[in-house]
Amino acid sequence: MSSLPQIKIPATYMRGGTSKGVFFSLKDLPVSAQTPGAARDNLLLRVMGSPDPYGKQIDGMGAATSSTSKTVILSKSEQADHDVDYLFGQVSIDKPFVDWSGNCGNLTAAVGAFAISNGLVDPSRVPENGTAIVRIWQVNIQKTIIAHVQMTDGAVQETGDFELDGVTFPAAEVQVEFMDPADGEGAMFPTGNLVDDLVVPGVGTLKVTLINAGIPTIFVEAQALGYSGTELQDDINSDVKALATFESIRAHGAVKMGLISHISEASTRQHTPKVAFVAQPSDYVSSSGKSVTTNDVDLLVRALSMGKLHHAMMGTAAVAIGAAAAVTGTLVNQAAGGGERTAVRFGHPSGTLRVGAEATLESGQWQVKKAVMSRSARVLMEGWIRVPGDSF
Known part of the structure; x- marks a missing residue:
């Protein structure tokens, strides 16, 4: 029995808020996974080590919790007045399933930093020092999010003294604004009632x-x-x-x-x-x-x-x-x-x-x-994700 060798895909492992996930640039994904469908889902499942009947995700990047079985795909925005398109995939731990139905607010805090560091934001919009305003189009929910990312000497400032309960170490503060966060396809209260x-x-x-x-x-x-x-x-x-x-x-x-x-x-x-x-x-x-x-x-x-x-x-x-x-x-x-x-x-x-x-x-x-809140984010590891070539 012959098996295809592993392939490697550029990726970054990041913490955003109280979550962790694997971040990809859309252009770096295999061609078959650059569009929605089974190939993309199967690739992300294999990246995270799912489905795992043991519930541990030992053979992947996931860490067996909903907060750490997450994937992000980013690209230059196709929307006017936006910098980056942000697609979030919540990967099931024990089932062969990737849920695309919502956003991850915690990982949103890392989107701006990744976008700047990977050339997805026009350099003219990024100050050498100060705060970069990254305009994010959240593809899953079709909403605008604004991330305020600190810059120092032309690089994203990740270290700092902002403390976030649920995260052990302090880091640089990232203020995130969720614009018009109610469901765009219906009322904020879908039944019309407050209770x-x-x-x-x-x-x-x-x-x-x-x-x-x-x-x-x-x-x-x-x-x-x-x-x-x-x-x-x-x-x-x-x-x-x-x-x-x-x-x-x-x-x-x-x-x-x-x-x-x-x-x-x-x-x-x-x-x-x-x-x-x-x-x-x-x-x-x-x-x-x-x-x-x-x-x-x-x-x-x-x-x-x-x-x-x-x-x-x-x-x-x-x-x-x-x-x-x-x-x-x-x-x-x-x-x-x-x-x-x-x-x-x-x-x-x-x-x-x-x-x-x-x-x-x-x-x-x-x-x-x-709606406004402050989070923090930082790169944990960057390089390549390796997956078996026949896994997707």
């Missing part, structure tokens, strides 16, 4: 806030599920019954949001929607041992990604939190104390995060013009 009753067989009828902002998200009250909002990963991820309950909520919520027509389709759309539970502030100790007090936060949020409780908070879910908090009457707003607000600081398993958003009611529809 809905969601019937979930075996669970009951839950009060939920369903929102399309940043990423489609289902918010539920922690106490309705028997939680306090102070839970850490092991409290949820070690409980098989709890994970099944959250997946059932996600599937039924997806139907109510109009994202799928039947709950059976949820298994083919793992990346979206997200499920998160919210609670009023309470003291707890984060996963790093850091104490978070009621004075540190406006509310508590725990969110699930790819079927597991996230170790911190997805960037896109943070946008959803900020947007929902800005609208008086949502479950997120109520957990934060109610009333009008333009920013919120919430507690997550790794610590706290602040996100700003302003909501307005226009022609009977709620709109958020912009």
Whole structure:
């Protein structure tokens, strides 16, 4: 039996926010993978080491969590007044599936740096020193994102003293603006309600806030599920019954949001929607041992990604939190104390995060013009990814 030798593809392994992923320039991919389809999906699956029935991704670049099984494809933008087109692929760990249905807000923080360093941004738009404004077209969700990237002596400044809970070491701050983050194809609140009753067989009828902002998200009250909002990963991820309950909520919520027509389709759309539970502030100790007090936060949020409780908070879910908090009457707003607000600081398993958003009611529809947060990013490794030549 003969096998094709490995091929090598230029790639960069980067951290963005609390996630890691493999970044590619579109032009560097094999020709068959430069367009959407099975070849591209199979290539990215093999790059990450999926599908892996052991759930470890040992034979690939993935690290067996939703935060680290991620891929990014970038190219010079085809959109007017944009610098780079950003396509995100969430690679399933144990299934032969790449989910293209949403964005990764955390890795967004690394897009500007990669684009500048790889010649995807017009040099005339990049200062020798100061801040480069990178205009990103997010292909998955057809939205504009603005990244503010620090430059020093003509190179991206990656080191600094900005600290981000969920990331051990400080780095340079990257401010990210998510422009008009609500779903461009529908209302920010797809049912027209700020709070809905969601019937979930075996669970009951839950009060939920369903929102399309940043990423489609289902918010539920922690106490309705028997939680306090102070839970850490092991409290949820070690409980098989709890994970099944959250997946059932996600599937039924997806139907109510109009994202799928039947709950059976949820298994083919793992990346979206997200499920998160919210609670009023309470003291707890984060996963790093850091104490978070009621004075540190406006509310508590725990969110699930790819079927597991996230170790911190997805960037896109943070946008959803900020947007929902800005609208008086949502479950997120109520957990934060109610009333009008333009920013919120919430507690997550790794610590706290602040996100700003302003909501307005226009022609009977709620709109958020912009959501803003700060992340950090840096290159971990660059060179070539190697994959067997017959894997795609």
